[in-house]
Amino acid sequence: MRTLKEVKVGETATVAGLRGEGALKRRIMDMGVTRGTEIYVRKVAPLGDPIELTVRGYELSLRKSDAELIEVY
């Protein structure tokens, strides 16, 4: 399944589910990234990582390796 890491800048994707477990997964969900949430990939940081996403109206920064845990449609 496609993950958020593969979504290109400027694209919007909808969250299908989350891999991983424990504190990391909890944290990602706490920040509003849940099943059915729309995520817009706004940009990549100047050095290539992390990425900036628009989630529920605010800007969230996530590392690409963490973005790999988010499955999207």
Next chain:
Amino acid sequence: MDIYIALAGNPNSGKTTMFNDLTGSAQYVGNWPGVTVEKKEGRLKGYKDAVIQDLPGIYSLSPYTPEELVARRYLVADKPDAIINIVDGTNIERNLYLTTQLIETGVPVVIAVNMIDLVRKKGDEIDLEKLGAALGCKAMETSALKSEGSLAVAEAAVALVKSGGEQAEVPPIFSGSVEHALAHIEESIEGMVEARFLRWYAIKLFERDEQVVAELNLDANLMAHIDAHIADCEKSMEDDAQSIIINQRYDYISQVVSLAVNKKNKGRKMSASDRIDRIVTSRALALPIFAAVMTLVYYISITTVGSLVTDWTKDTLFGELISGNLRTWLGAMNVEPWLIGLVVDGIVAGVGSVISFVPQMLILFFMLSILEDVGYMARVAFIMDKLFRRFGLSGKSFIPMLIGSGCSVPGIMASRTIEGERDRRMTIMTTAFIPCGAKMPIIALFAGALFNESGLIATSAYFIGVAAVVVSGIILKKTKPFRGEPSPFIMELPEYHVPAMTNVLRFTWERGWSFIKKAGTIILVSSVVLWFLQAFGVRNGALQLVEDSNTSLLAALGGVIAPIFAPLGFGNWKAAVATLTGLLAKENVVATLGVLYGVAADSGGAGAWGSLTADFTKLTAYSFMVFNLLCAPCFAAMGAISREMNSGRWTAAAIGYMTVFAYVVSLLVYQLGTLVARASSTVLVAAAVFMLVAVVTAAIVRDRKKRKGCAGGCAGCPGADTCGGRGK
């Protein structure tokens, strides 16, 4: 009896401003017991019996971070009388997530929809009645920045408490099957917890919350029974319990928001912040802009305004006005010369040299506080993260180091915002490598005395500091306590906003104060002790004043330690003593050298330090400088490290590491330097340098290789236990 009102909300929701609004100057800042989380409380303005307890900014009440644990423990165990929940109106969905959890704690809640001025500016509308009804509590508008509404919210909270504090009906956040399971769980634990917290505990047990499970310590049979209900629910909803709860919270919030909030700009149009970020975090301009901003900050605070004020304070204020007049005045009163010496040359000179730095520090902290309040620091962490990750840290570690360039003490304290414990510890251990304001005089001294005021010395000092951080990161990452996956970097990039001057001034003062306190206490004491040790010696078997410092107690002490420094090139007692006094405060190094070589601490240039040049060569001076820059920080910084590490073992490790590291680097500098100077063959030297570079490069490159070549799966891969199966 005092009423306690907790102030809870997301980071960046304007909580600090509201806290300041509600309590004014009647604040008290400390630490929550046992953890390094800041605790702030204050009296509510206008009330004799109401206290506002500020809780750390949190996104949720999960059991994972110390801040969240502190907050939930306060709410459920200490039981405040009411909660004021600050919700950022411009970011309402994520903020309401915490709200849904707060209303479950059984403590009555009043919602303050903050930043309402920005909401209006955006053109959005929030129906407070509908919002309040959907969440079972009163919702009010506030704009903490404009001081609108904060006191009204507090009044409402007090009224709520006085009227009995009954929480309204619990809103229907969870679905039928979940409520069903919750009812079973409540039944199972009835009587074990206070009635009003029953639902809270039930929900936490449903989520399999580690902290609650440990706290309740239920009988194994009971746990199995409860677990069966949870498993049933999980099976029918095809998801794990924790995710079910979180999803349903957010689903409910979406409904509430569509009902009560009317957003004008429903699309993906760029906000002002986004437009600014288009440039500030763009690929091409981000780093140049950062460099420019930092150069400006340092230029204003240190090079121009800063040094102007500092020089005036040192020379005019302390030099002429205080020292001069004091000496005359005491002399006129026929005070013993040694006492005059103690007061003027010991105390005033020592303390004065530190106080003279305060203006510079305050200006620097003022500028950094503005950058933080505006929201730029988050962008800095965002930009720098990739770089820092390479060295085992995260972008968030950059900020403590930035602050540390002014003074390590607030820098080390700033590491509190870093989440992962490993990252935090490593940041604390390496922050003090960055040359702080107090190390400046050391650099300036040698640059002036031996290197012809060359600016290159200062630059190289910063480079060495940064290199020390980088190399430490790489080395420490390979050791057991620090190995493993890097901590996640999940960070909000808040909207830019005009800095709130009260916040900025408060931050500036808080940071500057730690620097000043150092002067008033440690340096005062050390100046006295130092003065005493170098003024007195043992002559004819008795303790008396000596004239030649070479026969003083200090010299004796120095003579004992000096041999340790011989391999580093500065094995004379004066250098040894100066380094030792540097432990008390780095400024002391210069002060001590000044006293020992008979030069007033603030004069510069090769002429004044002529006697110094007799004892130091260019190489030994550089080696000395490097050692003092990198070794254990001053006592105040050590105190900060001890507070933040919250563990004697780690504090000792941090200080030990820095000192050993300094020794090794200094050793390399001196020995290799001597080799280079004496080298009969340039080929040999070139070979030595080449080998050094090769070793360092190999260390870095080997790290990268481990990350990039993982197409073949984990079996048999040497890096399997550290990379966690994710390859890159």
